[in-house]
Amino acid sequence: MAARVVVNVPPSAKRGEVIEIRTLVGHPMETGFRHAQTGELIPRDIVRSLVCTYNGEEIFRADLHPALAANPLISFATVAVDSGTLEFKWSGDNGFSASASAAIKVV
Amino acid sequence: MITRRAFLVLACAAAAPARAQLPPNIAQIRKRALDAAIDEVVGAAPVRTGRVKLDLPPLVDNGNTVPLSVTVESPMTAADHVRSIHVFTEKNPQPKVISVTLGPRAGRAYVATRARIADTGQVIALAQMSDGSFWADRVDVVVTLSACLEDGLI
Amino acid sequence: MERRQRLQRLGERGDQGRVRLVVLSLCLSAATALAQDGRRSGYEYMSRQTQAMQDDEATGPAVLALLDGEALWKRDCAGCHKQGMKGVATRYPALYRGKLVDLEQRVNLCRVERQKAQPFPYESRELLALTAFIGRQSRGLPIEVSADPAAGKAFFLKRQGQLNLSCANCHDDNPGRKLGGSVIPQGHPTGYPIYRLEWQGMGSLQRRLRSCLAGMRAENYALGSPELVELELYLMSRARGMKLETPAVRP
Numbered sequence: 235m236a237a238r239v240v241v242n243v244p245p246s247a248k249r250g251e252v253i254e255i256r257t258l259v260g261h262p263m264e265t266g267f268r269h270a271q272t273g274e275l276i277p278r279d280i281v282r283s284l285v286c287t288y289n290g291e292e293i294f295r296a297d298l299h300p301a302l303a304a305n306p307l308i309s310f311a312t313v314a315v316d317s318g319t320l321e322f323k324w325s326g327d328n329g330f331s332a333s334a335s336a337a338i339k340v341v
Numbered sequence: 342m343i344t345r346r347a348f349l350v351l352a353c354a355a356a357a358p359a360r361a362q363l364p365p366n367i368a369q370i371r372k373r374a375l376d377a378a379i380d381e382v383v384g385a386a387p388v389r390t391g392r393v394k395l396d397l398p399p400l401v402d403n404g405n406t407v408p409l410s411v412t413v414e415s416p417m418t419a420a421d422h423v424r425s426i427h428v429f430t431e432k433n434p435q436p437k438v439i440s441v442t443l444g445p446r447a448g449r450a451y452v453a454t455r456a457r458i459a460d461t462g463q464v465i466a467l468a469q470m471s472d473g474s475f476w477a478d479r480v481d482v483v484v485t486l487s488a489c490l491e492d493g494l495i
Numbered sequence: 496m497e498r499r500q501r502l503q504r505l506g507e508r509g510d511q512g513r514v515r516l517v518v519l520s521l522c523l524s525a526a527t528a529l530a531q532d533g534r535r536s537g538y539e540y541m542s543r544q545t546q547a548m549q550d551d552e553a554t555g556p557a558v559l560a561l562l563d564g565e566a567l568w569k570r571d572c573a574g575c576h577k578q579g580m581k582g583v584a585t586r587y588p589a590l591y592r593g594k595l596v597d598l599e600q601r602v603n604l605c606r607v608e609r610q611k612a613q614p615f616p617y618e619s620r621e622l623l624a625l626t627a628f629i630g631r632q633s634r635g636l637p638i639e640v641s642a643d644p645a646a647g648k649a650f651f652l653k654r655q656g657q658l659n660l661s662c663a664n665c666h667d668d669n670p671g672r673k674l675g676g677s678v679i680p681q682g683h684p685t686g687y688p689i690y691r692l693e694w695q696g697m698g699s700l701q702r703r704l705r706s707c708l709a710g711m712r713a714e715n716y717a718l719g720s721p722e723l724v725e726l727e728l729y730l731m732s733r734a735r736g737m738k739l740e741t742p743a744v745r746p
Contacts, residue, residue, distance in 0.1 A: 238562055242553040252448030260559040262695070265457070267434045271493055288446070295442040296452070301433050303406040303455040304695040307554050310441065313448035402545045402746035403692035406556065455548075455556075485676020487693045487746070489710025495618050495702060495718075 237261060241322055243336035247314035255294075256309040257284065259324050259332055265300035281326035284308055289318035298326075314340045375429055375436040375465075382427055382440075382467060383475045393478040395428070395466035401458060404484040410453035411466040413476070417443075423450035424469045431462035438464075458484050534737060537680040537745055540671070545692070549744040557627065557690040557742035560620075560697045564628025567621055571610065584630040585638045585739050588728040595642060597724050598626050599699060617718035623697040627688050630741030637738055638685070640731040647729025650722065656713025677746065683734035684727070686743020693746065700727050 238260035247253050259281060266278025278300060286294040293312050312320075317340045324332040343351075379388070397409035413423045422445045428438035441452045450468065458464065461484050467477045538546060548555050587598040596604065599622055603614035615622035651662045665674065666682035673679065687700040694702075701723045708715045716722045 238559040240554055240558055240562070254451075256554045258554045258558060265434070291446070293444070293446040297437075297440040299437040299439060300435065301430060301438040301457050303457050303556075305556055305559060307453070307455050307556075308439075308441075309410075309451075309453040309554075310443075311447050311449040311451045313446055315446070398542045398544045400542065402542050405695050406548070406692040408544045408548060488675035488677040489706060491693075491706050491709060494706060494709055495698075 237324075237330070237332040239322070239324070239332050239334045241320070241334045241336050243320055243338055245337070246339040246341060249314060249316075249340050251314045252311050253314050253338075254309060254311055255286070255320070256307065257286075257322055257334075258305060258307050259284075260305050261324075261326065261330070263298075263300065263302055263304045263306060267300070279327045279330075281306060281324050281330060283325055285323050286310075286312075287321045288312060289316060293320075314338060316340050371432055371434075371436070375431055378429055378436040379465070379467065382425075382469070386473070386475055388467065388475045388477045390477060390479070392476040393426075393466050393468045395464060395478040395480050397456075397464060397480060397482060399480070399482055401482055401484045403487065404458045404460070407456045407458050407482070407484075408453070409456055409464070410451065411468075411478075413450035413468045415450045415470070417445055417447055417450060419445045420471070422447070422471045424471055426450065426452055427467045427469075428456070429465045429467070430456070430458055431464070432460035433458065458482060460484055534683060534734070535670075535681055536683055536685045536737060536740065538685070538740060538743065540678045540680045541744075541746060545744060545746060548690075549686075549740065555690070556692075556744060557697065560624045560627045560688075560690070560742060561631055563620065563624035564626075564631075567625045568628050571606070571612070572625075575609075579632055580629050581632050582636055584626075584633040584741060585636050586640060588640065588642065588724050588731065590642050595721070595724050595728060597701070597727050598629065599701075600719065600724070602626065602629070618699060618702055623688050623699065626699065627697060627742040630686075630688065630739065633739050634741055635738055637736050638731055638734050640728060640735060642728055642732075644725075644729040644732040647725040647727070647732075650726050651729055651733075656708070656711040658712050660711050660713075662707070682730060683737055684730045685734060685737050686740035686745070688741065689743045689745045691745050697742070700730070 240258040242256040244253050261281050263281065264276055264279040268276045270276055280300050281298050283298060284296045285292060294310050296308055298306060317338060320336050320338060322334045392414045394412045395409065397407055401407050411426050411428060413426065415421065415423045417423065423443050425440060425442050427440045429436045430438060438456050439454055443450055461482065463479050463481050465477055465479050467475060469475055538549065584598055587601060588595050591601060591604065599617060602622065602625060606612040607614050654661045662682065665679050670679050670681040684700045688697050690697050701718050704723055704726060705715055
């Protein structure tokens with residue numbers, strides 16, 4: 235199954251309003267510190283970054299580390315400047331990649 | 342008859358090679374890693390306490406998933422804003438939790454996430470301002486293990 | 496004063512005291528009826544931050560399973576079950592053709608018998624997602640199992656394992672107190688399948704029961720075994736009337 239993602243962006247906002255954006259991506263975030271029952275170290279496999287652009291301009295970037303819980307939630311704020319699209323891109327180990335987009339109407 | 346001094350000298354000499362086999366000082370390793378991670382961000386600059394508010398439960402239900410948020414007082418204008426926020430833990434196998442890059446487009450210097458905190462200790466939130474200054478908040482949390490550990494049982 | 500004389504004096508306080516006692520006990524029972532006979536969901540033992548994760552309908556940790564469940568529902572179930580399944584999850588475990596089955600088994604029976612499809616393995620991502628989605632449709636409704644829970648009750652009360660503990664020793668006798676660093680809840684399965692922080696993922700009630708049995712150093716039972724289904728039934732009947740919270744978040 236493809237990675238599940240959820241982005242929660244208010245569908246509309248007033249110009250200049252500060253809005254909260256919540257994002258969720260399904261990923262086990264294997265730390266690389268755990269051992270299998272047989273004793274081998276389970277290799278690290280995590281989401282490494284989340285980048286959000288708003289009408290093409292980067293407004294948020296996060297670097298993720300193994301200390302984030304599985305299925306990482308990341309919430310942040312942005313100013314509703316214009317109607318348009320917010321794009322979200324996650325990337326991680328072993329070629330992990332996920333994306334989402336959300337439209338916003340600014341009045 | 343051997344003097345006490347001679348005995349002590351001999352005993353220390355005998356014990357010296359054994360010191361190489363003592364287990365590593367985990368607390369010291371973690372502390373060094375945390376200091377190195379913070380230095381990577383701040384360099385030689387001083388870190389002031391204040392303006393940053395790290396919100397997380399003082400007693401954690403389960404260290405595997407600890408909701409936390411960081412808010413920094415800042416007007417978030419082009420002239421005066423938060424450039425980045427970093428979160429570290431004191432006792433995890435590696436100290437970094439998350440680093441976010443912000444800017445005036447953020448409107449509010451805020452990030453929330455769910456962290457893994459391995460052990461009772463300090464969690465540190467560090468913010469870099471647009472003027473290059475660093476501010477931090479440190480919170481002590483108590484983390485307990487689940488009563489029954491399952492070790493992969495499904 | 497002699498003991499017998501003192502006791503006689505107390506007895507003679509008589510009718511006035513008795514009336515006060517009756518009024519007081521009426522007030523108390525009214526209060527406990529409001530508090531559901533003193534029964535409390537595991538939700539109430541959690542910190543407010545963990546409660547907030549359960550309440551977060553948009554980005555709570557169980558949301559991803561609900562999305563998977565919705566996709567599976569649309570693909571496999573919606574064709575027949577056009578009315579949805581509101582009220583279904585609150586009635587399981589239940590008798591199906593004379594055999595006691597839980598919701599997971601009932602889903603698989605439908606898949607095998609009617610859809611001629613492969614059953615989903617226990618604790619598979621699909622089965623957890625689908626039972627979470629079905630359970631979500633009954634969120635807020637009171638649990639109303641009706642089959643006879645005698646076998647499960649006997650299991651719950653029986654001392655077993657290397658520690659010679661019964662389920663009741665912790666969950667009936669010591670809820671609210673600590674086992675190690677964890678708070679002992681009353682053990683009402685109000686939100687299964689749950690997102691358990693310890694597992695960092697979803698799991699069924701049977702998985703949780705197996706963890707407990709392992710922790711008690713008692714003989715464990717395979718997923719889907721009748722002993723576990725009977726125990727599920729007893730726990731649900733013990734929680735009858737309490738509201739379903741599926742999918743819940745628990746530590």
